[in-house]
Amino acid sequence: MTSHPDLTKNQTLVLKTLDKAEAPLSAYTILDRLRDDGFRAPLQVYRALGKLQEFGLVHRLESINAFVACCQPHGHRHEMTAFAICRTCGKVDEFSDTAVEERLGExxxxxxxxxxKTTIEISGDCADCTAHDPG
Amino acid sequence: MTSHPDLTKNQTLVLKTLDKAEAPLSAYTILDRLRDDGFRAPLQVYRALGKLQEFGLVHRLESINAFVACCQPHGHRHEMTAFAICRTCGKVDEFSDTAVEERLGExxxxxxxxxxKTTIEISGDCADCTAHDPG
DNA sequence: AATCGGAATGTAATACCATAACATTTCCAA
DNA sequence: TTGGAAATGTTATGGTATTACATTCCGATT
Structure with missing residues (x-):
């Protein structure tokens, strides 16, 4: 089980912001939420996000230019992680599928x-939003 | 077999540009290559790309903000298309896998x-580039 | 304790990606 | 021929990400 180094101040702030969020956040949204903590420039966010992604604590969602905290227990990480992203409420489900990993691996x-790096993202509408808005 | 309407002038120009290209192109690169054909603004490119994607003639690669012409014969299109994108030479392989479709469908x-919309993109190094640059 | 060096941070400027808003033209169907 | 939807042209603006450089932090070594 690999471990990650202690997080720095900025990394901690960014990770906490993502943990608190109910949905993925853009880098600039994170920046806005950390103004009071002294953040002034995008690069402060991007640098922290870069390290957090290295550590496997944060995922980037390519199809929506946003970031989420990883929900997998640390050390129990898969090669490939897939995401179901709700266009309506923004919520994201993270999951792994061994069969998918194997087929792509083949x-x-x-x-x-x-x-x-492998990106698997399903964009659409989650069960809740489909139920609320029949269509 | 569904058919698509005849392409307009701008759509034809954009599609030809992508067909000629050896690798994915960004919208702004397409714009630059069509200056001599009268293109002046990004929106001309984005509008054409939007329609071409609707028709299934062009794919957007989310992980690199770029576009490629679809290589599948028309009418023989899969629900899900996966892409292997070489970070070094930029070349892209498009493929489908029924098993992957089924597992994600489940x-x-x-x-x-x-x-x-489902996005599957594998970023890495292709066989050629790995051979040329052992590492 | 001094100091050396790598990592992290701060800041400004810039580059890249995408869309809004509105005016105009094209083109086909009624 | 004309009415209307689709396509186009143009300007302006908003959102995303990185380059470049100066500074600070902090632990390892002396």
Whole structure:
């Protein structure tokens, strides 16, 4: 079980902000929420986010340019993480699927492709929002 | 087999630009390559790209903010398309995997999630680039 | 305790990506 | 031929991310 170094002040602030949030946040939203803590520039957020992603504590959602705290227990992380993103309420479900990992792994092996990062994001409407807004 | 309407002038220009390209192009790169054809503003590109995506002729690669022409024969399109994107040379392989579709479909059904768009992108290094640059 | 060096931080400027708003033109169907 | 939807042209603006450089923090070594 790999461990991550102690977090710095900025990293801690950014991670706490994401933990408190009910939905993914953009870097600039995080910046706004940390103005009172002394944050002044985007780079402070992006640098902290970069480290937190390295540590596996934060995920970037490519399809919406936003970030979420990882919900997996530390050390119990999968190679591939998939996300279901609700367009309506913004909530995100994080999940893993071994079969998906294996199938993509087979393609990669067959094509001698050396994967660095895999993005799996399903955008749509969650059960709650579909129920509330029949359509 | 569904058909798509005839393409307009701008749509044709944008699609041709993507077809000629060896790698994905950003909207602004497309704009630059169409200056001589009268393109002046990003919106001309984005509007054409939007329609081409509707018709299934162009894909957007979320993880790199770029666009590629669809390589699948028209009418033979899958629900989900996956992409292997080489960080080094930029080339993209488009593929489908029924098993992956099914597994994600099962998750979605089990959680009553109504999917609108699924993104699967593997970023890394292709066989050629790995061979040339052993590392 | 002094100091050296790498990591983290602060700040300003800039580059890149995408859309809003509104005016105008094109083109087909009635 | 004309009415209206779709496409286009143009300007302005908003959102996302990085470059470049100066400074500070902090632990390891002396």
């Amino acid at each position: 393609w990669v092996r067959a094509h001698r492709f050396k994967p660095a | 998750w979605v059904r089990a959680h009553r999630f109504k999917p609108a």
